[in-house]
Amino acid sequence: MQINTRFNIGQELYVCTDIAAKQNQCSICHGYGKVTIKYESFICPKCQGASAHQPKEYKPEKIRVHKIRTSASTGGNVSVKYTYFDDMGKKRNIAESKNLLFATQEEAEARCNELNKEVRDNGNR
Ligand SMILES: [Zn+2]
Structure with missing residues (x-):
């Protein structure tokens, strides 16, 4: 064939x-705006969650x-x-x-x- x-x-x-969004992405939460520590979810301390709202x-x-x-x-x-x-x-x-x-x-x-x-x-x- x-x-x-x-x-x-x-x-x-x-x-x-x-790519623009990726370059500006937060290095701690990778754009989720949240981080998980010991199975609990917290607002990212670096970007304060702002990363999640990036268009x-x-x-x-x-x-x-x-x-x-x-x-x-x-x-x-x-x-x-x-x-x-x-x-x-x-x-x-x-x-x-x-x-x-x-x-x-x-x-x-x-x-x-x-x-x-x-x-x-x-x-x-
Ligand atoms: Zn972040």
Whole structure:
């Protein structure tokens, strides 16, 4: 059988990521606004819980495809996953079906704007 992937290994792509939120994330509570000490939950002493209310903002990030994994099963389910290293050198996986990877910055920006609109519309959750 043959599985077609949208992109190739080594290809430069743009991924929509909420990197801005991650960079500003509190190092103690990792954006939860709370910490658990001995099974009890407390408001984070560093950010006073403010980290939990930080809005997500998607931005295009330029990446290079490091690895592609495909899997197929009976019933015609095919999944394609791309691996890349983010700007902090951390390995990340992203599924093609998430529709967050694009060949051009323009496409990625359009999709990011859509996602940011969704975040705003769903806000205050
Ligand atoms: Zn915190």
